[in-house]
Amino acid sequence: MDENTDSSSKTGSLIPNRREFLKLTGAVGGGALLGGTGVGEPEPTLDRSLLPDASERPEVRVIATGGTIASTEEAAEDGGYARSEGAEQIVGAVPILEEFVDISYESVANKGSSSLLVEDYANVAKAAMRAEVDGVDGVIVTHGTDAIEEDAFFNDLVLDLDIPVAFVGAMRAGDSVSADGPRNLLSAVRMCTRSEFHLSDEPSGVYVVLNEQIHAARDVTKTHTTKLETFDSGPAGPIGAFTDNELMLYREPGSYTANLSNYDLDAAPEMVVPIVATGAGAEAYVTEQAAAGEYDVDAIVIQATGWWGGTAPDVSGPTGDALDAGIPVARSTRVHWGPMNPGYDDDRVGDIVVMEDLPSWKARLQVILALTMTENHPGYDDDLEMIRETARESKYALDVAPRRQSSRVSLGGPFRLVRHSSAR
Numbered sequence: 001m002d003e004n005t006d007s008s009s010k011t012g013s014l015i016p017n018r019r020e021f022l023k024l025t026g027a028v029g030g031g032a033l034l035g036g037t038g039v040g041e042p043e044p045t046l047d048r049s050l051l052p053d054a055s056e057r058p059e060v061r062v063i064a065t066g067g068t069i070a071s072t073e074e075a076a077e078d079g080g081y082a083r084s085e086g087a088e089q090i091v092g093a094v095p096i097l098e099e100f101v102d103i104s105y106e107s108v109a110n111k112g113s114s115s116l117l118v119e120d121y122a123n124v125a126k127a128a129m130r131a132e133v134d135g136v137d138g139v140i141v142t143h144g145t146d147a148i149e150e151d152a153f154f155n156d157l158v159l160d161l162d163i164p165v166a167f168v169g170a171m172r173a174g175d176s177v178s179a180d181g182p183r184n185l186l187s188a189v190r191m192c193t194r195s196e197f198h199l200s201d202e203p204s205g206v207y208v209v210l211n212e213q214i215h216a217a218r219d220v221t222k223t224h225t226t227k228l229e230t231f232d233s234g235p236a237g238p239i240g241a242f243t244d245n246e247l248m249l250y251r252e253p254g255s256y257t258a259n260l261s262n263y264d265l266d267a268a269p270e271m272v273v274p275i276v277a278t279g280a281g282a283e284a285y286v287t288e289q290a291a292a293g294e295y296d297v298d299a300i301v302i303q304a305t306g307w308w309g310g311t312a313p314d315v316s317g318p319t320g321d322a323l324d325a326g327i328p329v330a331r332s333t334r335v336h337w338g339p340m341n342p343g344y345d346d347d348r349v350g351d352i353v354v355m356e357d358l359p360s361w362k363a364r365l366q367v368i369l370a371l372t373m374t375e376n377h378p379g380y381d382d383d384l385e386m387i388r389e390t391a392r393e394s395k396y397a398l399d400v401a402p403r404r405q406s407s408r409v410s411l412g413g414p415f416r417l418v419r420h421s422s423a424r
């Protein structure tokens with residue numbers, strides 16, 4: 001990708017900022033707004049002399065999985081919305097993109113995101129790896145927002161790419177009033193074509209890009225069922241945000257996960273790892289069945305309460321039975337942010353793996369991948385130890401050495417990050 005075009009010299013990206021778009025389409029300097037001409041005025045035309053020539057244009061691969069971003073109200077019979085759009089139609093909502101980037105497509109699923117399987121997540125990872133081999137400059141995964149953080153986190157654990165991967169969704173259907181999908185897609189293209197997100201000495205990272213913010217896959221979570229401003233990275237904060245003209249970079253781009261190796265993407269979908277939740281007087285039938293040998297599980301993830309990770313008595317009891325039966329048990333917290341006390345369960349210290357500040361749905365994916373690593377990882381033959389090792393490596397308080405030599409700056413304190421800057 002050549003960063004020295006007219007557009008990149010002004011914005012740091014081959015994608016022009018909004019004002020440059022307006023100039024290109026004649027809206028600034030005497031012309032009319034694109035698509036907004038008055039009666040009798042001529043249609044605006046692009047000033048093609050300002051466009052990059054074909055050899056300078058980056059290529060992004062759009063990998064489609066479904067979700068609201070692929071939906072329209074028109075396709076629904078019940079007044080809601082339904083999936084109706086392929087990847088080309090989603091990109092077609094931002095027609096001017098094709099003047100600046102080459103876009104190739106792959107569809108791996110067409111589902112609501114809560115219906116996606118671990119197998120689908122693995123297929124997204126394989127498609128992203130293929131895209132890098134094909135030489136594209138970035139990957140954009142179009143996805144439902146309900147489980148976007150899970151698929152993005154899974155992919156961040158397994159992908160070690162030189163190119164960035166942006167997961168993009170929409171809270172509103174494509175033909176709804178003020179649909180957000182086109183804007184989110186444009187943000188993802190802007191991100192993928194910026195040099196800040198192309199890291200040469202560590203994985204370029206996996207991000208969730210919505211509402212003009214760029215979030216690290218590890219930290220981001222959906223916080224509201226309907227609002228546009230639903231994605232939040234809590235105390236860690238977003239990596240960056242786009243204005244019309246600028247990228248505001250708040251944290252160092254890159255992966256904030258453990259970046260696993262020796263995992264087996266084909267074995268991951270076979271793993272049976274239930275999440276057992278607590279609540280006042282809750283019971284853990286699933287754990288009881290597993291401990292009794294009547295339900296064959298590979299591990300259990302407890303969704304416990306706060307810093308101490310306490311659970312209801314009828315959840316704790318069967319948890320001990322499961323450990324006695326040799327089933328690996330990991331503990332996560334149902335609290336939105338913050339770590340857990342690793343010393344809980346005095347008589348069980350070391351038996352239960354504390355999954356740091358991961359929510360149970362992300363902890364479960366990390367456990368699943370860790371279970372596939374034992375066979376392929378020299379020196380490890382114990383599932384519990386492998387889960388513990390990956391949890392330790394992904395601990396935020398540790399300055400974990402990535403697989404590649406890192407240029408990440410460490411402050412030596414509990415947080416890995418780092419620099420505040422505003423990049424044009």
Ligand code: SIN
Pocket residue numbers: 066067068069111112113114143144145146147169170171
């Ligand atoms: C889904 O997650 O597939 C449906 C909801 C959405 O995309 O916002």
